[in-house]
Amino acid sequence: MKYTLSGRLLRGEQSARLLLLLLPVLIISAAFFLLPLARLLVISFEGDQWGANYWQALTEARYLSSLVDTLLLSVSVTLVTLAISVVCGLFLARNEFAGKSLLVSLLTFPLAFPGVVIGFLVIMLGGRQGLSAELGLMIDGSRWTFAYSIAGLFVGYVYFSIPRVLLTVIAAAEKLDYQLEEAARSFGASRYRIFRDVILTGLKPALLASGAICFATSMGAFGTAFALATDINVLPMTIYTEFTLGANIAMAAALSILLGLITWLVLFLARMLSGADASPAA
Amino acid sequence: MKLDQQGVSIRLENCSKTFADGNRALQPLDLEIRAGETLVLLGPSGCGKTTTLRMIAGLEFPDEGGRILFGDEDVTRLPIEKRQVGMVFQSYALFPNMSVAQNVAYGLKVQKCAKAEIRQRVDEMLQMMELSHLAERKIDQLSGGQRQRVALARAIITNPRVLLLDEPLTALDAILRDRLRADIDRLLRSLGITAIYVTHDQEEAMALGDRIVVMDHGRVAQIGTPKQIYFQPQSDFVADFIGQINAFEGEVRDQWMTLPGGRLHCPHLADGEARVYCRPEDIELVDSDSVDAHLQGVVEQTQFVGDRNRLWLAGIMPRQVLVESSGRVEFAAGQRVGIHVRSEKMIALEPRELIRSESVREVSPC
Numbered sequence: 001m002k003y004t005l006s007g008r009l010l011r012g013e014q015s016a017r018l019l020l021l022l023l024p025v026l027i028i029s030a031a032f033f034l035l036p037l038a039r040l041l042v043i044s045f046e047g048d049q050w051g052a053n054y055w056q057a058l059t060e061a062r063y064l065s066s067l068v069d070t071l072l073l074s075v076s077v078t079l080v081t082l083a084i085s086v087v088c089g090l091f092l093a094r095n096e097f098a099g100k101s102l103l104v105s106l107l108t109f110p111l112a113f114p115g116v117v118i119g120f121l122v123i124m125l126g127g128r129q130g131l132s133a134e135l136g137l138m139i140d141g142s143r144w145t146f147a148y149s150i151a152g153l154f155v156g157y158v159y160f161s162i163p164r165v166l167l168t169v170i171a172a173a174e175k176l177d178y179q180l181e182e183a184a185r186s187f188g189a190s191r192y193r194i195f196r197d198v199i200l201t202g203l204k205p206a207l208l209a210s211g212a213i214c215f216a217t218s219m220g221a222f223g224t225a226f227a228l229a230t231d232i233n234v235l236p237m238t239i240y241t242e243f244t245l246g247a248n249i250a251m252a253a254a255l256s257i258l259l260g261l262i263t264w265l266v267l268f269l270a271r272m273l274s275g276a277d278a279s280p281a282a
Numbered sequence: 283m284k285l286d287q288q289g290v291s292i293r294l295e296n297c298s299k300t301f302a303d304g305n306r307a308l309q310p311l312d313l314e315i316r317a318g319e320t321l322v323l324l325g326p327s328g329c330g331k332t333t334t335l336r337m338i339a340g341l342e343f344p345d346e347g348g349r350i351l352f353g354d355e356d357v358t359r360l361p362i363e364k365r366q367v368g369m370v371f372q373s374y375a376l377f378p379n380m381s382v383a384q385n386v387a388y389g390l391k392v393q394k395c396a397k398a399e400i401r402q403r404v405d406e407m408l409q410m411m412e413l414s415h416l417a418e419r420k421i422d423q424l425s426g427g428q429r430q431r432v433a434l435a436r437a438i439i440t441n442p443r444v445l446l447l448d449e450p451l452t453a454l455d456a457i458l459r460d461r462l463r464a465d466i467d468r469l470l471r472s473l474g475i476t477a478i479y480v481t482h483d484q485e486e487a488m489a490l491g492d493r494i495v496v497m498d499h500g501r502v503a504q505i506g507t508p509k510q511i512y513f514q515p516q517s518d519f520v521a522d523f524i525g526q527i528n529a530f531e532g533e534v535r536d537q538w539m540t541l542p543g544g545r546l547h548c549p550h551l552a553d554g555e556a557r558v559y560c561r562p563e564d565i566e567l568v569d570s571d572s573v574d575a576h577l578q579g580v581v582e583q584t585q586f587v588g589d590r591n592r593l594w595l596a597g598i599m600p601r602q603v604l605v606e607s608s609g610r611v612e613f614a615a616g617q618r619v620g621i622h623v624r625s626e627k628m629i630a631l632e633p634r635e636l637i638r639s640e641s642v643r644e645v646s647p648c
Contacts, residue, residue, distance in 0.1 A: 180375050182371070186363075186442075189363070
């Protein structure tokens with residue numbers, strides 16, 4: 001009895017010490033995350049009616065289209081990035097060639113760029129003086145531009161999302177059990193079937209994790225949109241406009257909360273769905 | 283349960299394998315495997331046994347000039363998908379995202395069998411392998427032995443023409459290995475399937491194989507039944523690799539070999555330098571003052587392993603001589619004993635073999 005009592009005491013002491021160690025991180029997250037978030041939440045409900053800002057955000061065409069556009073953009077950026085990275089990552093993990101490490105480091109280069117620089121690169125490519133405009137002039141006499149629209153944003157986001165996903169995919173692909181593929185092949189499974197049943201299944205945890213980061217980054221990215229500016233109507237831009245130009249702080253707050261909630265919800269659903277898909281027998 | 287399709291005979295003709303890096307893993311090899319036979323490829327790592335298995339599987343292809351035949355069909359250039367082989371891997375290679383039943387059903391599903399037929403055959407197979415109660419389990423909820431049984435069930439359910447097993451028991455502990463070895467043996471016999479089994483464990487090889495192919499450095503060292511391999515090794519390497527063995531080396535004159543610990547009666551040997559082998563269990567221990575005690579030594583170390591004593595004797599040869607006796611007789615370190623070796627129990631190698639295998643060993647030590 002005495003033993004268990006002292007043991008419990010010891011455990012009590014230990015948890016007190018653990019709490020002490022956790023204190024800095026608790027203070028920081030409270031000061032810079034929880035408190036501002038709570039304040040944001042309070043602000044978002046300011047106005048004549050309870051929840052009016054949210055209602056407005058979800059019903060008024062301007063806000064709603066911004067929300068839907070951002071969501072569609074992020075989902076498509078994530079899917080395209082995953083597709084490119086799976087192909088590229090599998091190739092890089094399975095083939096050895098001269099200059100491979102140089103290529104990998106080049107592919108991961110955009111990690112170092114801020115969003116503004118990415119936007120700048122997109123303008124160089126698809127802007128009025130960009131490469132594609134020159135090409136268009138040569139071919140049909142008109143400047144082909146896409147940089148200042150959501151297409152430009154899409155290109156930029158895919159560009160800077162690839163390294164984040166690619167590195168994870170390469171690491172996961174290197175750990176895939178080759179014998180699983182050989183086992184599937186022994187039954188005469190087609191390459192598509194092996195890709196679906198063995199490779200994709202093996203890569204799934206890595207794709208989920210890196211896809212989540214890719215999606216969340218696309219939802220919240222601001223710098224690139226800001227650099228391309230003009231008629232791009234993504235949520236971070238809308239929030240910025242409401243906050244600085246419109247001085248509609250309550251609306252900006254409500255949109256911020258919505259942005260966070262929607263991102264979280266999509267990631268949660270993706271995780272749920274893929275989890276259910278993984279164990280149909282259970 | 284008998285398989286619908288009996289195993290085929292397999293022939294390898296002049297099959298060598300050189301990898302892209304120029305390393306020759308396998309010297310030209312001719313091998314014939316009878317229908318329904320269990321053939322074991324045995325050897326240390328890097329001896330070419332796995333390469334041979336993978337060539338038969340269709341995961342590797344022989345160098346130019348090699349041919350592989352399943353029955354009368356030339357499958358040399360067919361990839362594994364088209365060869366109808368069943369494979370069991372060392373790591374089991376079970377699909378982690380599928381249940382036991384789904385794993386077993388996979389081959390039939392790929393081959394587009396009807397749903398009802400799949401269900402029935404999977405049920406039968408699970409029952410035969412005593413896995414029915416685990417049908418819905420995930421792979422990570424199974425023990426090593428259960429995984430092995432699932433892997434076997436998955437490999438044989440599609441009625442393959444040949445079953446290929448790549449060190450299937452290596453990842454298991456000793457007791458389980460013994461039990462599964464017996465299970466696999468019974469299964470292979472009852473199926474009557476042609477099976478090729480790769481292992482580096484000589485006990486496993488002898489327990490399972492109708493015939494054993496001992497391989498060394500990409501060459502076949504010897505092909506034979508387990509008894510032939512054990513009692514009539516044809517080379518130094520085989521004698522040494524299979525079981526434990528003592529080598530006696532010395533000058534023979536008038537049927538007697540002179541050794542540091544006395545002399546050895548070798549009526550079958552001509553005069554000159556010679557080497558003979560003898561298994562530890564074939565050496566008789568006698569009193570040191572007996573007339574049969576042709577050789578005398580001192581017990582240096584003893585090991586009691588239950589059914590027998592293992593004694594290491596010094597003073598007979600520069601190297602220790604290992605002798606086995608009944609577990610009930612007491613021996614103490616430092617005790618003087620005599621040994622007697624009957625000439626019919628000795629294994630003599632042709633001098634040619636001796637030189638060949640030694641020179642191989644010097645060039646590339648294992």
